[in-house]
Amino acid sequence: MSTVTRASRRDFLKIAGTTAGGLFIGFNWFSCDSPKVEVLSTEEILSQAKNFNSYLSISPTGDVVIYSPNPELGQNIKTSFPMVVAEELDADWEKVRVVQANLDTEKYDRQLTGGSGAMPHSWERLRTAGSTAKYVLVAAAAKTWNVPAEEITVEKGIISHKGSGKSGHFGEFVTEAATMTAPEQVTFKDKKDFKIIGTPVKNVDAKEMYTGQPLYGLDFYREGMLHAMIQRAPFGMKIKSVDDAAARAVTGVQEVVTFGNSVAVVGSSTWPLMKAKKLLRIEYEPEGKVESSADHDRIFKELLASGKAEVRRKDGNVDAAFKNAAKVVSAEYQCPFLAHSPMEPENFFAHVKGDKCELIGPTQTPDRARQSAAQILGIPAENITVEITRLGGGFGRRLRADYVEEAVEVSRVMNAPVKVTWSREDELTGGAYRPAVRYKFEAALDESGNMTAYKLRGVGMNAGNTTREHNFPSGAVDNVLIESVNYESSITTNAWRAPITNFLAYAEQSFLDEVALEAGKDPVQFRLDLLQRAKTNPVGELGYDVDRMIGVVQAAKEKSNWGKNPNVKQGFSVYFSHRSYVAQVADIVMEGGTPTLKKITAVTDCGMVINPIGANHQVRGGIVDGMGHAMYGNLTFENGVPKQKNYDTYRLIRMKEVPEIETHFLTTDFDPTGLGEPALPPTGGSIANAIFAATGRRLRSQPFIEQKEFSDIKLDIRRA
Template identity: 85%
Template sequence: MKSLTKTSRRDFLKIAGTSAGGLFIGFNMFSCDSPKVEVLSTEEVLAQAKSFNSYLSISPSGDVVIYSPNPELGQNIKTSFPMVVAEELEADWEKVRVLQANLDTEKYDRQLTGGSGAMPHSWERLRKAGATAKYVLIAAAAKTWNVPAEEITVEKGMISHKGSNKKGHFGEFVTEAATMTAPDDIKLKDKKDFTIIGTPVKNVDAKEMYTGKPMYGLDFYREGMLHAMVQRAPFGMKIKSVDDGAARGVNGIKDVVTFGNSVAVVGDKTWPLLKAKKLLKINYEPDGNVESSSDHEEIFRDLITNGKAEVRRKDGNVEQAFSSADQVVTAEYQCPFLAHSPMEPENFFAHVKGDKCELIGPTQTPDRARQTAAGILGIPAENVTVEITRLGGGFGRRLRADFVEEAVHISKAVNAPVKVVWDREDELTGGAYRPAVRYRFEAALDQSGTMIGYKLRGVGMNAGNSTRENNFPSGAVDHVLIENINYESSITTNAWRAPITNFLAYAEQSFLDEVALAAGKDPVQFRLELLSRAKNNPVGELGYDVDRMIGVVEAAAEKSNWGKNTDVKQGFSVYFSHRSYVAQVADIAMENGTPTLKKITAVTDCGMVVNPTGANHQVRGGIVDGMGHAMYTNLTFDNGVPKQKNYDTYRLIRMKEVPEIETHFLDTGFDPTGLGEPALPPTGGAIANAIFAATGRRLRSQPFIEQKEFSDIKLEIKRA
């Protein structure tokens, strides 16, 4: 649905239910969608369609429309989902288009975007939706032509019967098909016969994006709505008093609203709001711990050594393994808080109207937005509607609903429709960060350099479980102890792209290189030896597929010419997350005494690749994101207030710093698994291990550029 053209579900059903001549077939899936080619307008297509369900629509013109329940934030489901449906339907791709569905928990099961789970969950559902439609269309054609259904073929939206030389497009049979029922055990295509899945397809919203069509929450406008900006309390503080006199005196300010620990200025336009917000005089007082980054250093040091830990995994006799070891390797790794920094800062529209509420904007979790509004207003959830716009990024930040809360509170207070907008400094200082974490690793080696014992203790700030206890190398070592400590911080945290593994992978993979060095073994061979043990003699539960991990390790070593290129020093890393496997090799050359990152080679096993174009973009984007945050980005606090408030001090990677990236995908025959996040975790480890290979300096904290080991050298990035 177009973000600026409000059409209610009731209106749509009213149109579809009173018209005839179309087919609307659905399947209860967590997500679905499709692209657009303008022949008839979408409104014309829908006006001719008869509603069977809310997913797949075919009009008498032969146009196919698929509703997409899941929010689109750049992970490409709005292109890949319709490819799956169109594949089984045998549709003409040029006659397929997509509409964003509004929230409807009666019709959709999992209307959210997060955890790289949309395609793995919806894969079979999407296929069945297309296959079901094709089945009844064939049945309708067979009845119309009086020929056996098994003699009918379908290709690119055309239904044919060779024996009678009859042919017609989908739209000619939708009326008859609407009266028919498909079996529950519908037959799906053999993967070898796919003609759309596995082909490169451009983003279905590409034209709208590059021509500047209003699609995002920030684009949304409604006549008569007010704008609002919010000043939030520092972490660990609460409002003591508010002097809003000067702010109210700014021309264009309609009201100042205090709610909870926040103060909002409300007006006709955003420019007066920026001015008025700076004129607010707010006094705060402590409300719990008021923390600074210097406090966190002390907290980490104490807890990592003396804290009471939760045992997440224990295999074998760890104490005996370490007491009998020929050598023990120990290291600690630490990462800072990070902001999500989506290109589009948080924003949301709310209109509270008595016992009803209308919400419009970018959210990864529309039902959470609805439930949040209902809770604030004390009304039934079904009285809240949510329209989803395209999201200008999220990375986990829009899983929360704090910006929705603000819009609802303010709309209720001023009795008017309100759009809340965060500026960049609000976005960086407004909380819900990646948790800061510290890890201590220990490895016990016998005389042959075999790792016989492994310990990991994680301490995280509001991180929950900061470990992934069933991931590699668990299962490959006889004696394992993995422990977790969660510290409750006043600084709010949230899932950040590839939660926990975004740093844990770097720390684990860097430490494994340290252990390989102590064992006198090549880093790749050391990992393959461990994986061989996990395959042939696993210990305890395995949370990963050993063969798939071996596959990406061996392929990455081959594609990168591991150990054979004397012009560069190389670093290796491999990780499993979100059901997928990614191995990476970083190449660094020493130029005039400076380590220069030349290239990153990545091999991914994410099962079947639905759209090579989108998959390539996801892997490259994950690498750039992982590299940039590992190398440059830090968020520190002074008395509950972030020191880095904008991009002049919050350092992100720049385009000129992106090296050559070479991507490869393994076709292992598995159904699609996650791809939005898995390429990020291995990147930091590959680069850090390459830096060590080139300089002999081990980097155990992020960002790299702030470590003392890095203080007298410069890492340069060069493109091919």
């Protein structure tokens, strides 16, 4: 069935040009139901399109230009967004050109990348963009040929009228289309008629990436710009004194600038600045808490045992259920700090020019960058432009604007264009991190092995709520108590891919396996029984769709041949996060006494899949990321400074350590949901549960390789 969305004629603004040119349609997407549309028909306006962030333009040649508004950091949004527009337009994908849009908050209300929310937020807006453009083009053709519009068809950018035998490409009608009026109602295509959506489309930046064309912030260069590298104070410390004489003596260094608790070395290129930065002699003194990882371990245990907790959910009578339980299962799980480790270290260009400022670089939140610069400079935000480059990874790190602020500060002092570049050591020692967390779980079982009560208390950092109190198994158990304790740390923490759930999922899913074992039940069936209870007789609020979760569980059970091969030890995990559902099964085979991780099978329900290539890459990437950090990642602090300063000591997963990954997607009619993050949370649980099935060793802390339970397990990883 087609979908109809309403658009007021008052929201459709025509601007007729004085010269023939392309059709330009710009959209204000603050409302799904009433998008503003502008139709411009001059080459002059088209040439100035960089000033408009949300638009579709069609040249007289029939080429279609689509601007992608959200920052691209590898989640493939720069390809999938235009696919949706082109689908509703019935464009020829071979004639579509995609351009990254710059920041324009008058045109967008969510021009950012984070929380896997870009596609769910923009799905209807994108469809409206394409269908509106198609409407005016068809109307223009109908007027030109003097035929009824309803007799006209559009396919691959060609407009045709069968009765008269007339046809022409989009570009032939752009001038006339500029005189057309927008409809009161825009009709979307029936999903079964999609020809572009659901087909494999290669990344629109693929050629530029593999031929080394400039795309990323690190690629940006402007004649005459200065470079800066910065030494930042340890967490909890402030600068007491600076001796920069040796740094200034390095050839290529022009200036040393101190601002806040940072010292910037400024010069002609990064190489002399890296040398000079090491020659700075900076003395620090305490400003607040100067923390070490050993302190966190002690504090978290104390907070778990204390009465200082915020109740996030309470169903039934938990105390009575535990008092009357036939068996109680309890366990604690903990995880360390993690770095975001994007391939491209932080960098940004700033040029402060009086009461104006130009910003260029990789950011997940361009408006935050602009607002931060405005606050530093004391100028209106509208005086600041932000050009977004492709991001070489982000994973939440580039939600912050600290590195943008540094570029602004140095440019202001130097009165010159400046590009700030972080080294890999800067990234690991002066950044923002996935916070350490500790959870305590308890479950009450009756004589039949049914879970009658469930308790979770979490202690985290700078996050407020460390739980997802409405996620499974909440709603499936009569008596539930979920509490959260927040610890304010001087160490800067930040959203890290799949915030909160990146570790919570592992802990919850591992604990549910522990409970299933004590109940004497198959782990998958144990979850299915709970989900059936949530479906037939839910308790309290459900934050998940029970049927969709059951769907991925059953599909993963089938695709992985769960329990059918006695020689394969399997671990199961399922999680809902960022609107999507992912179930995973890890397979381990004992070879010569060594547990060998052979395969991970993943089933995903993310609604309609826009681009199978991009979707497959996202799930595989999430699994590799989840596995690598569960197995190896660990960042520890001593006196406010990370001990691990580069990849020689901060362990990342290696190519040879990636097992076979088999991906499946459920075919559903749901609108697209998030996919950049949901595949990561279940991964640690599936592997840990498989390790237990193979060895009898329960892993309750990450990274796995540093746990005593893992010390004599020589886990091998081989592609089947």
